[in-house]
Amino acid sequence: MYALVDCNNFFVSCERVFAPYLNGKPTIVLSNNDGCAIARSEEAKALGIPMGAPLFKFRDIVEAHDVKVFSSNFSLYGDISRRVVDVLHRFAPEVEVYSVDESFVYFPFDITPTDALEWGRKIRDVIWRWVGVPTRVGFGPTKTLAKLANNMAKERSDGVCYVGADYTDLFKKTPIENVWGIGRNNTKKLYSLGVYTVYDFTSKTNAFIRKNFTVVGLKTAFELRGVPCFTLEDAPEPRKNRLISRSFGEEVTQLADLKEALVQFCHAGGRKLRKAGQFASALGVFVRTNPHKNRKNVTSGSAVLNFEAPTNNTLQLIKGVEALVKKVYVPGHAYKKAGIMLFELVQAHTPRQQSMVPEEGGYDHIGEAPALMEALDAIQKKCGRFSIGFGRYGLKARPSQSKWQGRREKTSPLYTTSWEQLPDVK
DNA sequence: TCTGGGGTCCTAGGACCC
């Protein structure tokens, strides 16, 4: 038996944990750069604010109804997310963190749907009391059915639901696009093939599904019929690539500004690699002008280089960026977005080809962080992320002074991850 | 004026090997 535990309107719910005055008020959280609505409270949804819509398109609604607006505060959301997962581990030994607001839970013992629903109510109750965010719990014999049940739980007053493989009546009423793994494109194709509901889909032959939707679609069909094809990934595979990118607050035309942004991304990238014990084999840089401003004339560029030996040394990433940015930067263009990509990430213990001629300033033994990086991480951890950097790359003392930094005008405090910003209890 | 930031998996087809 699988369960999917999903936090309702997660980012908004996180904001409400420490600001209960927001309860009952229409509230939204914006994407980076205060661009789009990426989380909406039920009240905000009722006002017609669409998911992913840019703020300027519904600003009149915000003003007319006094919608509470927040910039995204991912430190807070990440911390709340960890707390939710901690609670789940008390209920079941096997938990797969699927995303920041969703986890799969596997119950390895026999459990009836009735008992499952009782468990679900208990899980919701404890998360609500201990962490302070509302959740929904869906149960099913496969992950896909649990996910569907989670969707159905929206309609249930107790926020829990079970869906079995034999729920034919339900399947006849459920649109196929509600199924996990059936996206926009497949929906269009399914409609054209006369498939509109879950029932229509599961009734098709395997050969038909395989032919039109590859093994991916076939697995989904099996899952809906109650045959598990996706198991719990309790020890997720280490990630293979990493992307660090941002849209800029203001368009960037100068090479120095572009470089400064990319160097910041290298800091973030290096830190993330070291934390995960990973090393990047190759580095990519990309830049892009604003696609919304001049749709016909969006320019982008990218370049990649291979490291002689995989690295997680920030300084080596920066050196790589220095070489690559010259290839992609074209004077006269106004860049709106840029990023770095770290490819073919390897773990410290992965066997690898040694370089015959060690790079100057590099290091030979993978897994051995150079003392400089250890010091950098330690100082940044103690004194803050911008307390130290590589001076010659134009790092300003406070990066908010840079034009490439995005807008974050309505950020809530770091209630749980900064000593200075702990909330007061009166 | 203003439009996010991450990821994964699968397939087809070409180049190349014996």
Next chain:
DNA sequence: TCTGGGGTCCTAGGACCC
């Protein structure tokens, strides 16, 4: 007239997820 039977690796592109 008739033209084998295996493989691997890489890339681009398309689909999906949050």
